[in-house]
Amino acid sequence: MKKIVVITTGGTIAMNEDLETGTVRPVTVKTLSTYLPAVSQYADVDMEEAFNLPSPHLTFRHLEQLLEKVRTLISNPTIDGVVITHGTDTLEETAFFLDLQLPPGKPVVVTGAMRSSNEIGADGPLNLLNSVRTAACEEAHGKGVLVVFNEEIHGARFVTKTHTSNVATFQSPQVGPIGTLDKRSIHFRHMPLEHEYYPVERMNRSVGLLKMALGMDSRPIFHLLEDGISGIVIEALGQGNVPPEVVPGIQQAIKRGVPVVLVSRCFNGMVQDVYGYEGGGKHLRDLGAIFSNGLNGQKARIKLLVLLSSTSDLESIRKAFEH
Numbered sequence: 385m386k387k388i389v390v391i392t393t394g395g396t397i398a399m400n401e402d403l404e405t406g407t408v409r410p411v412t413v414k415t416l417s418t419y420l421p422a423v424s425q426y427a428d429v430d431m432e433e434a435f436n437l438p439s440p441h442l443t444f445r446h447l448e449q450l451l452e453k454v455r456t457l458i459s460n461p462t463i464d465g466v467v468i469t470h471g472t473d474t475l476e477e478t479a480f481f482l483d484l485q486l487p488p489g490k491p492v493v494v495t496g497a498m499r500s501s502n503e504i505g506a507d508g509p510l511n512l513l514n515s516v517r518t519a520a521c522e523e524a525h526g527k528g529v530l531v532v533f534n535e536e537i538h539g540a541r542f543v544t545k546t547h548t549s550n551v552a553t554f555q556s557p558q559v560g561p562i563g564t565l566d567k568r569s570i571h572f573r574h575m576p577l578e579h580e581y582y583p584v585e586r587m588n589r590s591v592g593l594l595k596m597a598l599g600m601d602s603r604p605i606f607h608l609l610e611d612g613i614s615g616i617v618i619e620a621l622g623q624g625n626v627p628p629e630v631v632p633g634i635q636q637a638i639k640r641g642v643p644v645v646l647v648s649r650c651f652n653g654m655v656q657d658v659y660g661y662e663g664g665g666k667h668l669r670d671l672g673a674i675f676s677n678g679l680n681g682q683k684a685r686i687k688l689l690v691l692l693s694s695t696s697d698l699e700s701i702r703k704a705f706e707h
């Protein structure tokens with residue numbers, strides 16, 4: 385039998401609903417350990433608590449601690465894979481951070497739940513079971529960090545939370561799931577083509593994430609610059625355009641050596657230097673903005689934070705985003 389370690393970090397999978405008030409709150413990790421007998425037919429499973437927090441409470445220090453734990457476990461030859469239970473709100477950020485920090489090898493699977501453990505139709509037990517099955521599966525090797533949720537397997541790079549409450553919330557808009565699970569089998573459909581590896585000791589910079597909208601101006605960028613921000617990710621309109629009034633802010637940031645990374649506020653697709661009007665993608669590229677390769681805003685922010693922790697050279701940051 386394969387040996388899998390489940391690391392718990394909190395989130396709704398480790399919460400209960402108060403049946404009188406309807407409020408959902410953390411419970412002890414014991415709730416999760418009650419699922420272990422059902423899981424034990426697929427692997428020899430140990431459970432360790434890293435922390436017990438809602439995922440909006442996590443910080444980069446927590447991510448670093450978690451990474452350290454995962455690194456220690458996968459370097460142990462008696463352990464075949466790791467499953468991390470996590471709140472869904474920031475799950476995609478943690479999965480992508482770990483993906484950027486770990487060379488593809490033993491399976492590392494992140495999962496969670498949309499319904500708390502005592503709600504009717506709780507999805508935590510099945511998501512945990514399927515994650516352990518995936519982590520114990522030979523084919524999961526070498527595919528980078530995976531997110532297993534609602535009988536689907538997603539790569540960390542493109543997966544995103546798409547629905548506030550539905551159990552089918554995790555989707556990969558650019559590429560779809562890389563695999564699916566049913567009661568008896570696991571089917572991997574394709575291999576993630578891109579894997580990036582940028583190991584860092586400590587994430588010691590700050591990066592702002594700004595969403596563009598009709599009629600916006602440069603004030604939020606000037607505030608960030610005054611505050612000493614190290615990098616800015618702009619969720620631009622459409623293929624990578626901003627209102628003309630935002631251009632002075634972008635110019636100022638680039639002049640000060642602060643990288644400006646463009647992603648789209650659209651759910652799907654790439655930013656490109658198509659439009660030549662003021663604030664259009666071509667204009668922004670000429671000013672020195674960096675185009676991300678299909679990452680969403682929150683993931684581009686993680687990547688920029690990781691890169692800025694080891695370099696401030698704009699050209700190597702550009703290369704890492706635009707290769």
Ligand SMILES: NC(=O)C[C@H](N)C(=O)O
Nearest residue numbers: 395396438439471472473
């Ligand atoms: N479904 C969830 O886990 C959401 C919860 N607010 C969290 O991220 O911790």
